Protein backbone atom coordinates (compact mmCIF):
# COMPACT_ATOMS: atom_id res chain seq x y z
CA UNK A 158 0.00 0.00 0.00
CA UNK A 159 1.79 3.14 -1.16
CA UNK A 160 2.12 6.43 0.71
CA UNK A 161 -0.25 9.12 -0.52
CA UNK A 162 0.65 11.99 1.82
CA UNK A 163 3.29 13.12 4.31
CA UNK A 164 2.57 15.94 6.76
CA UNK A 165 4.87 17.66 9.25
CA UNK A 166 3.68 19.62 12.29
CA UNK A 167 5.48 21.82 14.80
CA UNK A 168 3.92 21.59 18.27
CA UNK A 169 4.75 23.89 21.19
CA UNK A 170 4.71 21.96 24.46
CA UNK A 171 5.08 23.53 27.92
CA UNK A 172 7.28 21.89 30.55
CA UNK A 173 6.26 21.21 34.17
CA UNK A 174 9.25 23.23 35.46
CA UNK A 175 12.12 25.24 33.97
CA UNK A 176 14.80 22.90 32.54
CA UNK A 177 18.20 24.56 32.70
CA UNK A 178 20.96 23.71 30.22
CA UNK A 179 24.32 25.40 29.70
CA UNK A 180 23.05 27.41 26.73
CA UNK A 181 19.39 28.11 27.54
CA UNK A 182 16.55 27.37 29.95
CA UNK A 183 13.52 25.55 28.54
CA UNK A 184 9.98 26.33 29.70
CA UNK A 185 8.36 25.39 26.41
CA UNK A 186 9.82 23.29 23.63
CA UNK A 187 8.89 22.76 20.00
CA UNK A 188 8.53 19.13 18.97
CA UNK A 189 8.38 18.14 15.30
CA UNK A 190 5.90 15.44 14.37
CA UNK A 191 5.76 13.48 11.08
CA UNK A 192 2.65 11.76 9.71
CA UNK A 193 2.78 9.33 6.77
CA UNK A 194 -0.62 8.27 5.36
CA UNK A 195 -1.05 5.34 2.96
CA UNK A 196 -3.80 4.78 0.38
CA UNK A 197 -5.79 2.71 2.87
CA UNK A 198 -5.72 5.52 5.42
CA UNK A 199 -3.28 3.72 7.74
CA UNK A 200 -0.97 6.25 9.41
CA UNK A 201 2.61 6.19 10.69
CA UNK A 202 3.73 8.82 13.20
CA UNK A 203 7.16 10.01 14.34
CA UNK A 204 8.62 12.74 16.53
CA UNK A 205 11.89 14.53 17.16
CA UNK A 206 12.71 17.46 19.40
CA UNK A 207 15.74 19.69 19.44
CA UNK A 208 16.44 20.50 23.03
CA UNK A 209 16.68 24.25 23.42
CA UNK A 210 16.30 24.98 19.68
CA UNK A 211 18.92 27.05 17.89
CA UNK A 212 20.96 27.56 21.08
CA UNK A 213 21.77 23.83 21.11
CA UNK A 214 21.95 22.69 17.51
CA UNK A 215 22.03 23.93 13.96
CA UNK A 216 18.63 22.57 12.94
CA UNK A 217 15.68 24.66 14.12
CA UNK A 218 12.12 23.24 14.28
CA UNK A 219 11.14 25.53 11.38
CA UNK A 220 14.10 24.37 9.25
CA UNK A 221 13.36 20.72 10.03
CA UNK A 222 9.78 21.15 8.81
CA UNK A 223 10.53 23.23 5.73
CA UNK A 224 13.26 20.87 4.53
CA UNK A 225 10.92 17.89 4.83
CA UNK A 226 8.03 19.70 3.11
CA UNK A 227 10.18 21.22 0.35
CA UNK A 228 12.67 18.44 -0.40
CA UNK A 229 12.24 15.09 1.35
CA UNK A 230 8.48 14.61 1.08
CA UNK A 231 8.66 14.11 -2.70
CA UNK A 232 11.01 11.13 -2.26
CA UNK A 233 8.43 9.38 -0.09
CA UNK A 234 5.09 9.91 -1.87
CA UNK A 235 4.02 6.92 -3.98
CA UNK A 236 6.51 4.59 -2.25
CA UNK A 237 5.99 1.55 -0.02
CA UNK A 238 6.70 2.26 3.67
CA UNK A 239 8.31 -1.20 3.99
CA UNK A 240 10.95 0.05 1.53
CA UNK A 241 12.26 2.42 4.27
CA UNK A 242 15.87 1.17 4.12
CA UNK A 243 16.17 1.91 0.39
CA UNK A 244 14.26 5.22 0.70
CA UNK A 245 16.61 6.42 3.45
CA UNK A 246 19.65 5.33 1.42
CA UNK A 247 18.32 7.49 -1.44
CA UNK A 248 17.53 10.41 0.88
CA UNK A 249 21.03 10.23 2.39
CA UNK A 250 22.49 10.54 -1.11
CA UNK A 251 20.08 13.31 -2.06
CA UNK A 252 20.38 15.53 1.04
CA UNK A 253 23.44 16.46 3.10
CA UNK A 254 23.07 16.73 6.89
CA UNK A 255 19.54 17.56 8.03
CA UNK A 256 19.59 14.57 10.36
CA UNK A 257 16.55 15.66 12.35
CA UNK A 258 14.44 15.96 9.18
CA UNK A 259 15.65 12.53 8.04
CA UNK A 260 14.77 11.01 11.43
CA UNK A 261 11.21 12.41 11.20
CA UNK A 262 10.71 10.92 7.73
CA UNK A 263 12.28 7.55 8.52
CA UNK A 264 10.41 7.24 11.85
CA UNK A 265 7.01 7.76 10.21
CA UNK A 266 7.87 5.21 7.48
CA UNK A 267 8.93 2.58 10.03
CA UNK A 268 5.86 3.18 12.22
CA UNK A 269 3.62 2.91 9.14
CA UNK A 270 5.36 -0.22 7.80
CA UNK A 271 4.99 -1.89 11.21
CA UNK A 272 1.31 -0.91 11.51
CA UNK A 273 0.60 -2.22 8.01
CA UNK A 274 2.00 -5.58 9.18
CA UNK A 275 0.43 -5.20 12.64
CA UNK A 276 3.77 -5.82 14.39
CA UNK A 277 5.87 -3.74 16.82
CA UNK A 278 8.45 -1.53 15.05
CA UNK A 279 11.29 -3.29 16.87
CA UNK A 280 10.53 -6.42 14.82
CA UNK A 281 11.55 -4.50 11.67
CA UNK A 282 14.77 -3.43 13.43
CA UNK A 283 16.08 -6.89 14.26
CA UNK A 284 13.85 -7.76 17.21
CA UNK A 285 14.03 -6.64 20.82
CA UNK A 286 16.73 -7.78 23.23
CA UNK A 287 15.46 -5.78 26.23
CA UNK A 288 11.99 -5.73 27.74
CA UNK A 289 12.93 -2.64 29.76
CA UNK A 290 15.91 -0.28 30.26
CA UNK A 291 16.94 1.60 33.46
CA UNK A 292 15.58 5.16 33.24
CA UNK A 293 17.64 8.20 34.29
CA UNK A 294 16.15 11.58 35.20
CA UNK A 295 17.77 14.98 34.75
CA UNK A 296 17.84 17.26 37.78
CA UNK A 297 18.02 20.70 36.19
CA UNK A 298 15.67 23.01 38.06
CA UNK A 299 18.56 25.42 38.67
CA UNK A 300 18.11 25.12 42.47
CA UNK A 301 19.98 22.64 44.71
CA UNK A 302 17.25 22.24 47.35
CA UNK A 303 14.56 21.75 44.74
CA UNK A 304 16.72 19.17 42.93
CA UNK A 305 17.28 17.22 46.17
CA UNK A 306 13.55 17.24 46.96
CA UNK A 307 12.78 16.09 43.42
CA UNK A 308 15.37 13.27 43.61
CA UNK A 309 14.05 12.00 46.96
CA UNK A 310 10.50 11.93 45.64
CA UNK A 311 11.51 10.07 42.45
CA UNK A 312 13.43 7.47 44.50
CA UNK A 313 10.42 7.01 46.74
CA UNK A 314 8.02 6.36 43.88
CA UNK A 315 10.64 4.02 42.30
CA UNK A 316 10.79 5.94 39.02
CA UNK A 317 14.49 6.86 38.84
CA UNK A 318 17.71 5.97 40.65
CA UNK A 319 20.08 7.48 38.09
CA UNK A 320 20.21 11.28 38.14
CA UNK A 321 22.00 13.47 35.63
CA UNK A 322 22.90 17.01 36.68
CA UNK A 323 23.20 19.72 34.04
CA UNK A 324 26.13 21.79 35.26
CA UNK A 325 27.36 23.76 32.25
CA UNK A 326 25.68 27.06 33.14
CA UNK A 327 27.26 29.48 35.60
CA UNK A 328 30.33 29.26 37.82
CA UNK A 329 32.03 25.84 37.46
CA UNK A 330 33.22 25.68 41.09
CA UNK A 331 29.77 26.54 42.45
CA UNK A 332 28.29 23.88 40.20
CA UNK A 333 30.77 21.29 41.45
CA UNK A 334 29.67 22.20 44.98
CA UNK A 335 26.02 21.75 43.89
CA UNK A 336 26.91 18.21 42.74
CA UNK A 337 28.64 17.48 46.07
CA UNK A 338 25.51 18.47 48.01
CA UNK A 339 23.28 16.27 45.87
CA UNK A 340 25.62 13.28 46.26
CA UNK A 341 25.65 13.89 50.00
CA UNK A 342 21.82 13.88 50.05
CA UNK A 343 21.00 10.95 47.73
CA UNK A 344 24.31 9.43 46.58
CA UNK A 345 23.87 6.27 48.67
CA UNK A 346 20.65 5.33 46.88
CA UNK A 347 21.32 6.68 43.39
CA UNK A 348 23.94 7.01 40.68
CA UNK A 349 24.85 10.61 39.86
CA UNK A 350 26.15 11.69 36.46
CA UNK A 351 26.85 15.20 35.10
CA UNK A 352 26.43 16.83 31.69
CA UNK A 353 28.45 19.97 30.94
CA UNK A 354 27.05 20.43 27.40
CA UNK A 355 30.44 21.66 26.04
CA UNK A 356 30.66 24.60 28.45
CA UNK A 357 34.16 24.08 29.90
CA UNK A 358 37.64 24.49 28.43
CA UNK A 359 40.25 21.80 29.04
CA UNK A 360 41.85 23.43 32.12
CA UNK A 361 38.50 23.94 33.82
CA UNK A 362 37.60 20.35 32.97
CA UNK A 363 40.78 18.98 34.59
CA UNK A 364 40.26 21.04 37.75
CA UNK A 365 36.57 20.20 38.13
CA UNK A 366 36.61 16.54 37.04
CA UNK A 367 39.30 15.85 39.69
CA UNK A 368 36.82 16.95 42.36
CA UNK A 369 33.80 15.30 40.75
CA UNK A 370 35.70 12.00 40.58
CA UNK A 371 36.62 12.30 44.24
CA UNK A 372 32.97 12.97 45.18
CA UNK A 373 31.89 9.78 43.39
CA UNK A 374 30.28 11.02 40.17
CA UNK A 375 29.56 8.05 37.87
CA UNK A 376 29.99 9.68 34.45
CA UNK A 377 31.03 13.02 32.89
CA UNK A 378 29.21 14.00 29.69
CA UNK A 379 30.66 16.28 26.98
CA UNK A 380 32.78 18.61 29.15
CA UNK A 381 34.45 20.41 26.21
CA UNK A 382 33.20 21.83 22.89
CA UNK A 383 32.06 19.49 20.15
CA UNK A 384 35.16 20.08 18.00
CA UNK A 385 37.73 19.34 20.73
CA UNK A 386 38.31 15.61 20.22
CA UNK A 387 41.94 15.97 21.37
CA UNK A 388 40.91 17.31 24.78
CA UNK A 389 38.33 14.52 25.07
CA UNK A 390 41.15 12.00 24.45
CA UNK A 391 43.40 13.56 27.08
CA UNK A 392 40.60 13.70 29.68
CA UNK A 393 39.63 10.08 28.98
CA UNK A 394 43.26 9.02 29.42
CA UNK A 395 43.71 11.06 32.58
CA UNK A 396 40.64 10.09 34.62
CA UNK A 397 39.09 6.82 35.79
CA UNK A 398 35.54 8.20 35.73
CA UNK A 399 33.92 7.47 32.32
CA UNK A 400 33.90 10.41 29.87
CA UNK A 401 30.91 10.41 27.51
CA UNK A 402 30.78 11.97 24.05
CA UNK A 403 27.33 13.34 23.21
CA UNK A 404 27.37 16.39 20.93
CA UNK A 405 30.64 15.14 19.40
CA UNK A 406 29.18 11.74 18.43
CA UNK A 407 26.77 12.59 15.61
CA UNK A 408 27.72 10.75 12.42
CA UNK A 409 29.05 7.21 12.11
CA UNK A 410 32.43 8.67 11.11
CA UNK A 411 32.48 10.81 14.30
CA UNK A 412 32.00 7.69 16.36
CA UNK A 413 34.73 5.89 14.42
CA UNK A 414 37.03 8.84 15.20
CA UNK A 415 36.08 8.68 18.89
CA UNK A 416 36.78 4.94 18.92
CA UNK A 417 40.12 5.35 17.13
CA UNK A 418 41.39 8.17 19.36
CA UNK A 419 39.56 7.11 22.54
CA UNK A 420 38.02 10.61 22.58
CA UNK A 421 35.58 9.44 25.25
CA UNK A 422 34.98 5.90 26.46
CA UNK A 423 31.21 6.00 26.10
CA UNK A 424 28.70 7.66 23.78
CA UNK A 425 25.13 8.92 23.94
CA UNK A 426 22.84 7.62 21.20
CA UNK A 427 20.02 9.84 19.89
CA UNK A 428 18.10 8.86 16.74
CA UNK A 429 17.48 12.46 15.62
CA UNK A 430 21.16 13.35 16.08
CA UNK A 431 22.30 10.39 13.96
CA UNK A 432 19.61 10.81 11.31
CA UNK A 433 17.25 7.97 12.18
CA UNK A 434 16.84 4.57 13.79
CA UNK A 435 18.90 2.72 11.16
CA UNK A 436 21.84 5.12 11.60
CA UNK A 437 21.52 4.69 15.39
CA UNK A 438 22.08 0.95 14.94
CA UNK A 439 25.20 1.60 12.83
CA UNK A 440 26.61 3.93 15.48
CA UNK A 441 25.89 1.34 18.18
CA UNK A 442 27.72 -1.28 16.11
CA UNK A 443 30.88 0.83 15.99
CA UNK A 444 30.60 1.43 19.73
CA UNK A 445 30.23 -2.30 20.37
CA UNK A 446 33.28 -3.10 18.25
CA UNK A 447 35.34 -0.48 20.07
CA UNK A 448 34.12 -1.41 23.55
CA UNK A 449 32.51 2.00 24.16
CA UNK A 450 29.77 2.21 26.80
CA UNK A 451 26.30 3.25 25.60
CA UNK A 452 23.65 5.63 26.89
CA UNK A 453 20.17 5.84 25.39
CA UNK A 454 19.96 9.61 25.00
CA UNK A 455 17.07 12.02 24.42
CA UNK A 456 16.56 15.43 22.88
CA UNK A 457 13.56 15.59 25.23
CA UNK A 458 10.99 14.19 22.89
CA UNK A 459 7.51 13.63 24.35
CA UNK A 460 6.00 10.15 24.74
CA UNK A 461 5.77 9.52 20.96
CA UNK A 462 9.41 10.38 20.21
CA UNK A 463 10.55 8.48 23.31
CA UNK A 464 8.67 5.37 22.13
CA UNK A 465 10.31 5.78 18.72
CA UNK A 466 13.81 5.89 20.26
CA UNK A 467 12.97 3.07 22.66
CA UNK A 468 11.97 0.83 19.74
CA UNK A 469 15.56 0.90 18.45
CA UNK A 470 17.25 0.97 21.88
CA UNK A 471 15.38 -2.25 22.71
CA UNK A 472 17.30 -3.96 19.86
CA UNK A 473 20.81 -2.75 20.84
CA UNK A 474 23.21 -4.88 22.90
CA UNK A 475 23.93 -3.22 26.30
CA UNK A 476 23.26 0.17 27.88
CA UNK A 477 25.94 0.64 30.51
CA UNK A 478 24.35 3.95 31.56
CA UNK A 479 20.68 3.10 30.91
CA UNK A 480 18.46 5.53 29.04
CA UNK A 481 17.27 9.08 29.67
CA UNK A 482 14.01 8.85 27.69
CA UNK A 483 12.15 10.73 30.43
CA UNK A 484 10.62 13.42 28.14
CA UNK A 485 7.01 12.48 28.78
CA UNK A 486 7.44 13.44 32.44
CA UNK A 487 8.87 16.88 31.68
CA UNK A 488 5.89 18.04 29.59
CA UNK A 489 2.60 19.17 31.08
CA UNK A 490 0.65 17.19 28.48
CA UNK A 491 1.20 14.46 25.88
CA UNK A 492 -0.02 13.79 22.34
CA UNK A 493 -0.51 10.04 22.76
CA UNK A 494 -3.42 8.28 24.44
CA UNK A 495 -1.08 6.08 26.49
CA UNK A 496 2.06 6.97 28.39
CA UNK A 497 5.18 4.76 28.42
CA UNK A 498 5.21 2.56 31.50
CA UNK A 499 7.94 2.76 34.16
CA UNK A 500 8.31 -0.25 36.43
CA UNK A 501 10.88 -0.49 39.21
CA UNK A 502 13.11 2.28 37.83
CA UNK A 503 12.98 0.90 34.25
CA UNK A 504 11.23 2.11 31.10
CA UNK A 505 9.17 -0.72 29.63
CA UNK A 506 9.26 -1.34 25.86
CA UNK A 507 5.65 -1.30 24.57
CA UNK A 508 4.56 -4.31 22.50
CA UNK A 509 1.73 -2.74 20.46
CA UNK A 510 1.95 -2.19 16.68
CA UNK A 511 4.41 0.42 15.37
CA UNK A 512 6.06 2.36 18.17
CA UNK A 513 3.39 1.00 20.48
CA UNK A 514 1.48 4.20 21.37
CA UNK A 515 -1.69 5.68 19.86
CA UNK A 516 -1.54 9.30 18.69
CA UNK A 517 -4.32 11.53 20.06
CA UNK A 518 -5.18 13.62 17.02
CA UNK A 519 -7.12 16.19 19.07
CA UNK A 520 -3.97 16.90 21.07
CA UNK A 521 -1.95 17.28 17.89
CA UNK A 522 -4.54 19.82 16.66
CA UNK A 523 -4.44 21.62 20.00
CA UNK A 524 -0.67 22.12 20.13
CA UNK A 525 0.24 22.37 16.40
CA UNK A 526 1.21 25.84 15.18
CA UNK A 527 -0.64 24.94 12.00
CA UNK A 528 -2.78 21.82 11.48
CA UNK A 529 -3.65 20.63 7.97
Ligand SMILES: [Mg+2]
Nearest residue numbers: 352378379403
Ligand atom coordinates in the same frame (compact mmCIF):
# COMPACT_ATOMS: atom_id res chain seq x y z
MG1 LIG B 1 24.13 15.56 26.68
